[in-house]
Each structure stands twice: as structure tokens, then as C-alpha cells.
Amino acid sequence: MKFIVQWKGLPSDENAVIERFMKTGGQVPDGVTLLGRWHATGGLQGVAIVEADDTRNLAALSLAWGDLLTMSILPALTDEDLGAALGKHQAAGQRS
Template sequence: MRVMSTYSVRPGCIKEAAARFLAGEGAPVEGVTLVGRWHKTDGSGGFVLYESDSPEALFNGAMKWADVLEIHSNVVVDDNAAGAAMAKYYGK
């Protein structure tokens, strides 16, 4: 499944978050594949798209950063899946 995580840097934590990222700690944990990561141009956060079938692995990855980032994650679907569901319930 695909999971989108948005993150915001906690107040006072930008130096620590940047140091970890530059040290390579932004790599996903075992059981999680990084599809892509995008950063806000103001440096305050961004979002990440992962693929994983393991909620436990996703939780472990979030815990690595919980002290410096506020993270919110949701399972997401692509346009084809969303369109099919919309057509079933609201379309013709």
C-alpha cells in the first residue's frame, strides 16, 4: 500500500533534523520503500510517499523522527482507484 506522510519540523529542532538528514538517517527502515520525498521551500517541513505492507515498519520509521518532526500519515490511492470508487457511489 502507499502511504503519504506529511511532516513539520518541531520548534527549535531544525538543526538536529538537518544534521540527521545529512548524515543519511532519512533512509527508510526495513520493510518500507521510499517512492519520493519533497521539501517545502521555507524549510518548515514537507511530505514523503512510501510503499509498505507493514504498519509496524511505518511506525518504527516515524518513531526515529518523532522528537524533531511532527508526522501525520495516511494510506493513499491513485486516480484510477479513486475514480473507480467515485463512479461506483456517485457516477453513472
Template sequence: MKFIVSWKIPKGSVADSEARFLKTGAPPPEGVKMIGRWHGLSGGGVLIAETDDGKALYAWLAFWNDLLEFQTTPCVEDAEAGEVMATLKR
């Protein structure tokens, strides 16, 4: 399953989060595939992750939870959404 993960960096966490990112590179853990990650100019960002292991995704985000604020939602691609929409009776 794919997940959209967006984050915000509170003003008081910018320097520490930048230092941790530069030190670690923030790679996904085993069991989580990062499709892509984009850093916004406003100090936040978004990534798309794919995993069947919710615990692994949780562990990845928990490592950053002291510095970043996350929103995470499962998502589907256009083709998958279209399949669902085609079955709706309206």
C-alpha cells in the first residue's frame, strides 16, 4: 500500500532537523520503499512511501517525531481509483 506523508518543521526544530537529515540522510527502514521525497521552500515537505508493514512506517516516522509534525494517509493511484469509481452506482 502507498502512503502520502507530509511534514512541517516547527521553527524551533529547523536547525536540529537539518543536522539530523544531513547526518543520516533519512533513509527508509527495511520493509518501506520510498517512491520519492520533495522538500518545500516553506520548511515542510512530502514523501510517498510504499509498504505492507505499518509498523516499519511508524518506526521511521517515530524517529523524527521529536522534530517534525506529520500527516500520513493511505492513497491509491489513478488507475486504482478509476476501478473503484467504475463500480459506483449513481
């Protein structure tokens, strides 16, 4: 399943975030596949799309950076997945 990962940090933590990222390369934990990651210009915030089958691996990702960054991890749908869900929703409404 795909997930949207968003993070934001405080300016006071910038040096620590830079140091950790440069040391680790921002690697994700085992069981999480990084599909893409984007960083905002100026400021500690960004977004990544990851894939994982087990939410425990997502918890490991959050915990690895949780002391420096506020993170949110949300399930993500492709246009095709959303279209299928919306079609199912519409069909159920028409049966009522």
C-alpha cells in the first residue's frame, strides 16, 4: 500500500536534521520502499511517497525522525483506485 509522508521541523533543529540526513542518507527502514521524496526550498518540510505492507515499518520510519520532525503518514490512492472507490460509492447510493 502507498502512503504520503509529510514532515516539518523547527528552525532550531535544522543543524541536527542536516547532520542526521547527511549521515544516514535519509534511508528508510526495511519493509518500506521510498518511491519519491521532495524537500521544500527554505525550511524543514517536505513530502515523500512510500510503499509498505506493514504499518509497523511505517512506525519505525516515524520514530527514526520523531525527535526532530513532526510527521504525518496517510494512506494514498492512485487516480484509478480513487475512481474505483467512487464508482462503488455511487453504485451503492443508487441502490438505496
